[in-house]
Amino acid sequence: MKLALYQGPPAQGDPEAAFARLELQLHAAALAGARILVAPELFLPGYNQPELHKTAAQPLGGAWFQRLGAMARHADCGLTVGWAERAGAAVFNAATAFDRDGEMLGHYRKIQLFGPMEQASFQSGGSYCVFELDGVPTGLLICYDVEFAPHVWALAERGVKLLLVPTANPAGFGHVADSFIPARAGEMDMTIVYANYCGAEDDLRFGGDSLIAGPDSRIIARAGRSEALLIAENGPAPESALRSTQLSDFRKV
Template sequence: MKVAIYQGQGKLAQVHANLEIIRQAAFSAVKQGAELILFPEMFLTGYNIGEAVFDLAEPTDGPAAQKASAIAREANIALLYGYPEKFETHTYNSAILIDQYGSTLASYRKTHLYGNFENRCFQPGDSLMLAKLNGLTIGILICYDVEFPEAVRALTMAGADFIAVPTALMKPYCQIANHVVPARAYENEIYVAYVNRCGVEGRLEYCGLSCIIGPDGSEIIRAGSQEALLIADIDKLKIEEMRKKNPVLGDRRPEVYDKLVKVFSGS
């Protein structure tokens, strides 16, 4: 499967303008053969929006999602983007995956919240999830989630071939994109797509450096610090080949790790 990643700044607190960016990028990606396009964390609204998040949050099936579904159908491409989700009295930092027919396959809520803004404005999600798209099993994490190796390993052991990570990584933490993300791909022998913002929002300057990393830890594509639309092939056979050469997952000793985990958790 050809997967596109869009690295961009978007328009702060301008949902309609950001949907238009999604539309244009989707059609451009299709022309290059992509079947799925990924956008950054909170791309629908902008990330650094403060208390405005409560006014801009929408349900999973809200007006913005309906427009995004129409874009997916019209362009004939699946898409994933970050957005603030409103559910009952709570607001979540979420990412929605919509297939090429306009159907919602998954809406994942960020489980590890980062910093004062997120902990003040969002409720953490309480579950990981997988979705199937065109023969690919996709796990979804958001930004800070990927810094927890347990989350990536759990998705891998549940069958993920590919993990999509919409993110809003800002300076001075660019080492996450350069070192941590490739390590997550290598240690789990899967593909990881890390899709970052670029530019400046208020006091935040984003790193860019979006990438897709292969199951051997190598960079397949890597953006710089500017707007970019990049495309890579995701080949499940590469995963099988890597795991035959280096069967690290099969050589795990969970019964040994479990003893120590129980000691430190008090169980």
């Protein structure tokens, strides 16, 4: 299948601007034949917006959720996007995947909160999310989660072959895109779509370098430091002799 990834600047806490940009990129991805578009972490209402995390977060099934599903249905293209979810008194750093009919495929709450801002704004999630996208076992993680090999391992044990990762990776952490993402993909025999921001949000500058890495650790497509829409074919699969068997070969001592 064709996969799409959007790397863009933050909407600076303006949900309407975020929706407008998502709609434009979603239609472009659909015209190119993509089955799903992955957008960055906390695209709604913004990543470096701690006050809005408290006041603007919405419940699962609320207005943002309904609007995102309608956008996917109208564009005839799936969508995965990060957003601030309120559940009672708790707020979660969440991501939802919608199919091309606008129906929810999966919903995930970030487990590994990064830094003081996230830890003050959000409660940690406590479970993984696995679903099928066009017959491919697919999982969700968010940013810092994917830097922990055990989380990727846990999803691989559940059969995941495609991992969608909205992220907000700051400048200075280029090793994540350079090394961690290709390594995780190769180790666990999966394709990883890692969608970051570019530009800045208040005093936080993002590193860009969004990418799609295949199960042979090969970088299928990669963005630079500016706005980009990546669209790439997931496949063909590498030769069986080149695929990782770490999951089955691992020996505990």
